[in-house]
Amino acid sequence: MVDEIELQGTVRTKSGWLAMARAADNRSYLIRKGQALFDGEVIEITAVDVTFRQNVNDPTNPKPFREVTKSLGSRGNGDEGMPDDAHRQVVPGLAFRGRKHAA
Numbered sequence: 001m002v003d004e005i006e007l008q009g010t011v012r013t014k015s016g017w018l019a020m021a022r023a024a025d026n027r028s029y030l031i032r033k034g035q036a037l038f039d040g041e042v043i044e045i046t047a048v049d050v051t052f053r054q055n056v057n058d059p060t061n062p063k064p065f066r067e068v069t070k071s072l073g074s075r076g077n078g079d080e081g082m083p084d085d086a087h088r089q090v091v092p093g094l095a096f097r098g099r100k101h102a103a
Helices: none
Strands: 006-013 016-022 028-032 040-045 049-055 065-071
Touching: 006 065, 016 040, 028 040, 040 065
Parallel strands: none
Antiparallel strands: 006 016, 016 028, 040 049, 049 065
C-alpha cells in the first residue's frame, strides 16, 4: 500500500530513475515509473522524490485517486525535511565498494 511505503533511496540508470523502497513486510523493493502497486501506481521518480497515484475509495471525493509524494529524508509526514547531503546518491552497501573505510 502506498501509505506504508518508506522511500530509502533512488538510483539513476540508463533507462531512467529507480526507487528503493521498504514496504510494510520490512522487505526492500526496486520500483519503476509506471509500476502498479496494491492501491495505486508510480507516476514519477526524481533524484529525491517519488510520486504515486493512490486509488481512493471515498464516494464523497470527486476524484477516485490522490497523488502522494514521498521524499528522501522524510519518515512519513514530511516535516523533517531533506538532509543537507540529500543531493548525494549513496546506495547502502555500495558506498565503499573497492575502498577500505578509514576507522
